[in-house]
Amino acid sequence: MPSALPIADPAPADGLLPSSVADGAGERDFGVYVHVPFCRVRCGYCDFNTYTAAEIRGVKQSDYAGQAIAEVALAADVLRRADLPTRAAQTVFFGGGTPTLLPVADLAAMLAAVKDAWGLAPGAEVTTEANPDSVDAASLLAVKRAGFTRVSFGMQSAVPHVLATLERTHDPARVPLVVQWARDAGLQVSLDLIYGTPGESLGDWAASLDLALAQNPDHLSAYALIVEDGTKLARQISRGEVAPPDDDLQADMYDLADASLAAAGFGWYEVSNWARSAENRSRHNLAYWTGQDWWGIGPGAHSHVGGVRWWNVKHPAAYASRLAANESPAAGRETLDPETRRVEAVLLRSRVSDGLPTSLLDAAGRTAVAGLIADGLVEGAAALKGRVVLTRSGRLLADAVVRRLLAD
Known part of the structure; x- marks a missing residue:
């Protein structure tokens, strides 16, 4: 199951922020994260706040866009009451979960709500995550027409037995197809990879890098597999059914990734992220790493504005209930x-x-x-x-x- 929320101060029911958040706000960028908590299947290594259809009780996936839009309205009111200067969103990022499990019309409606509330800065970066088996050429074209500029595909590996261990459902042969469809639609493309999966060899990892680089993506992320407490993978390792990741092998895999990406013209800009040029860096993630402001929409989403950090209730039913009562969905917060x-x-x-x-x-x-x-x-x-x-x-x-x- 997803990890527990942090322990901190209770958040006020109206979401009101202290006046201190306005200090220096004109020097900070503003972004929006939209969490879509739905997945077709739960991967054994994942502890993100996501739910399959079998795990959801008391809410309907078809109602989610309206609930997220309600939080956007609440967020706009809270920021206005805090006397923050008007700031257009520099970045919007739809993550999850699998945002592209929702109809594109729902994604478009949520993005339109963000635009109506704050506006989008000229050249704003608007990203959605997607699994290779959750999109087709028509849906990617519709995503572009809705205002998205970038898609991040969860490729993870090119090797079937590695994908099976991770419980990923897509065929690696589909990766070239979805990348081409995204490019045809006019979207920038990022690929996400995971290395150090139990049973994955250095040769397996090299094959994944080769397939990823053959697609000429604009951006690539490579994350070492971390075994999170409470996940299915952690239980398998504790029972001796699966070997734990090998730290030395993961280090060799990182070295191989960095060397291969550098040779292909990519520059690292964060420990686990490389881009073909400075313009292709994930500006949304850079906002996290450099302490900018962002509002996180959705169950379990985290936000940060002017040194105040808070997080929403995790279950979609609790999230929907709070918003239906015109209350903030925040579960707790802390002032740094x-x-x-x-x-x-x-x-x-x-x-x-x-x-x-x-x-x-x-x-x-x-x-x-x-x-x-x-x-x-x-x-x-x-x-x-x-x-x-x-x-x-x-x-x-x-x-x-x-x-x-x-x-x-």
Whole structure:
């Protein structure tokens, strides 16, 4: 089942935000995340807040767009009452789940509600996630006509036995088809891959990279498989039915991915993300990593505005009930103090290729940089210019680098 929500302060029923969120808002971008919590099947490794038809009780998938639109209206009112400046959405991201399980008309209606509430900035990035078996040429063309600019396909692997372990349902032969259909529709294309699945060899991973790169995507994400507590995969590993991921093999797989992508003309811009050019980077995800503002629509969605973070109730029935009662669906929230915001900035900005400004480090952190350079984990030339940029070895040990930068 999906992981539990954090424990924090209760959120007010009207969703009202403190006046402090307006401080410096004109210097921050605003984006919108729309969570669509439906999947055709539940993958054994996944702990996202998603539900199959058999797991849903008390709500209908066909009602979801109207509920999300109701939260958009509530969000617009909350932000207006907080005296935030009018900001058009720079990015909109539909994730899940599988957003493309909904009719394109529902996706279009939710996007139109976002546009009506805040407007879309010129050149706004509008993305939907999709599984290769959840779209066809006609639906992708309709997605483009609805105003989407980008599609992110959950390819995960090109190897059937790896997909079977992950419980992914698509045929890898479909990937070239959906990419071509997306390109024909005029959409930018991102491919998501997972490496380190039990039973996956380095050769298997190379085959997945080869198929992905053969499609000439604009963007590619490659994530190491993490075994999350409470998932089917975690239970299989605990019972000895499946071997746990091998850390050394995952490191070799990351090295292979980075080398292969660099040779194909891709540049890394975040530890797990590469783009063909700066224009092809996921601006929505960069907003998360650089501490911008976003409102998360949907069950379990998280939001952040001006140092206040909150998250919605997880079950779609509870979410629908709150909105039907004209109440905020927020389950809890926290106001981040300056030190917590600094620590989170170090954690996140150290992961991006633009680097972490050394001005965000305390004295001990600045002292640690020299040792990280000596250990080959941080680029010396960038540090001389006041930024901490990870080397490839540093990216493999990013969490350890952060611990040293934050050590007292």
